[in-house]
Amino acid sequence: MTEPRRLAVLRAIVEDYVATREPVGSKALVERHALGVSPATIRNDMAALEEEGLIAQPHTSAGRVPTDKGYRAFVDGLPAVRPLSPPERRAIERLLGDGARSLDLDDVLERTVRALAQLTQQVAVIQYPSLARARVRHVELVPLAPRRLVVVLITDTGRVEQRSVEVAPELPEVGPELVTELRGRLNAATAGRRSDEAVAALDAVLTSARPEDAGAVSSVVAALCSALAATREERMVLAGTANLVREASGFATSLAPVLEAIEEQVVVLRLLAEMADDPASGVSVRIGSEIVHSGLSDAAVVSSGYGSGGEVVARLGVLGPTRMDYPTSIAGVRAVARYLSKVLAR
Amino acid sequence: MTEPRRLAVLRAIVEDYVATREPVGSKALVERHALGVSPATIRNDMAALEEEGLIAQPHTSAGRVPTDKGYRAFVDGLPAVRPLSPPERRAIERLLGDGARSLDLDDVLERTVRALAQLTQQVAVIQYPSLARARVRHVELVPLAPRRLVVVLITDTGRVEQRSVEVAPELPEVGPELVTELRGRLNAATAGRRSDEAVAALDAVLTSARPEDAGAVSSVVAALCSALAATREERMVLAGTANLVREASGFATSLAPVLEAIEEQVVVLRLLAEMADDPASGVSVRIGSEIVHSGLSDAAVVSSGYGSGGEVVARLGVLGPTRMDYPTSIAGVRAVARYLSKVLAR
């Protein structure tokens, strides 16, 4: 029993099963794939694959179905990332071409996530550029009323956070000179720093304030710290939920836990965070039981980091049933990650 | 056949059908509700209700099911909005209590939409405060590099939009004096104005610019106009999608079109926009065929306006199967709309 053929059999089983969604038998296999051997031979191979835990039978005298381990072997055994087909490439261009002109981050991510969902026919997720790694570009202080200000934080990834500040009535009003002075000091303390460094630096601003301003300054600093903290707490955008319920989705039953996990964005973000890209392919795949979360036991995630320059600032990916078309998903995720990195680099 | 009893029968049918999800027959009806008459009498009433198109039989010799028109009559015939039960009220307090402390609009809406979804067990939607009606509070101009600026727009509803501006290399750099001057003029032109008025007023800024600054000024003004336009294009937040696939959801089949409609936010926003609150109850209900969109033919929407002061600035609501618990949904939507209005009023 030649070793490479066994891998070919596994690959054929995965492909057929993904395509038909039905357990695949030895006879169907030799008919659909030019394996050059008889069904009986395949049966022996299948018995061996089952022995190894790569495939399983739903019940006696049924065809075989890949296990999570089988999908894993299939994915690891993929020769290379399949390049996108011309129509796929055109679809990306069409969906992202316009968006690339826009400089608004929300807009770019929105378009990108939709494109990825449509391309892969799965649920697509994009993590906002992580601001733990991002740096403060500018802090703006805008007085709206004598006792009311807005603090606006802008980072070098283009993200903007704002906070309202209300100065307590027992404290003196905040005059324009103080606003100007404070704006200067806040920027001096934080500009170019990472979120955690910036928070530390703000302490100095606080202690060096004149006693009569202390109350107002501490309110503003607190708001800014809150904005900095919010940037560390990840956000994401999501598209293609409708793909989950599609006829061809594969999550025949028990969609509810999957949707719940998706809605509980923390779960997805944590999952993305713990994935690390394979250096060769540039993507990372988690399959079924490899995902610790209980509701996602028959889900798989394909993700990839993206970022401007060589540095990865966040991740994007797709989520679908373990029985998904991995080559297409992998190709799509990689292409979109590259595309997005290119757009952000400007 | 007394007229009021017929309405009681309709109400009983709707209630039972919503609870059991099965066609309800005359016998079951008299058993579960103290109607004080025999099944035969109910049968006569049912025949009359069917004649009026309020109920229908899925097939001969089956119980009755309310039609869209029947639900409509049921909703219109509701005596008054049921007040929230203590546990429900506590649930709102718990979910929104913390959020109320936050002054960040995104955060408040996020919490509120989750609360509404959990309360009603439906998909909840909140439209962002409509900025067509909102007014410009402040425009900030932040230089990041000699040829690069960020324009930040802040409105009195707390929404912030930002745009990057890149000044073309053939134009002169933008000096700090110009930034200060331009900031002043932009604010003078737009502050306190509605989005459409502001755009008109910006023309004057453009024409009165010195010739050597014209290029840079027009870039900035264009960015600001884009931000103003974006505010008119509505946004929404959404929660509780998982409720759709719940066992008890009621959309037995064909979830896909519903999810697609939800994901295509425009559809939902348009739907909300064309709903007008009933003055008595403060909410508005659309049922099944009353919704023009094709994919939502067995969906119903309960919505209500909200806003600071007496003015309605946007709407929120829930979407579910026509077979939903209307009293609970209506009570929940109204309570959350009031709560949110109160929070925003500060």
Place this chain on the structure above:
DNA sequence: ATTGGCACTCCCCGCTGCTGAGTGCCAGAC
């Protein structure tokens, strides 16, 4: 207007038997 009775209609549920795809094993061929 209401009611009990009655005949009728079908959905639903469980049972049965069949078919076909698929398996494992074995003995023989290469």
Place this chain on the structure above:
DNA sequence: GTCTGGCACTCAGCAGCGGGGAGTGCCAAT
């Protein structure tokens, strides 16, 4: 040793069948 054809066996899925039950409409009586 590896592959192959043959063979007996297993079992999910489907169609056909029949009874029970819930529900209806109609009618005559109160």
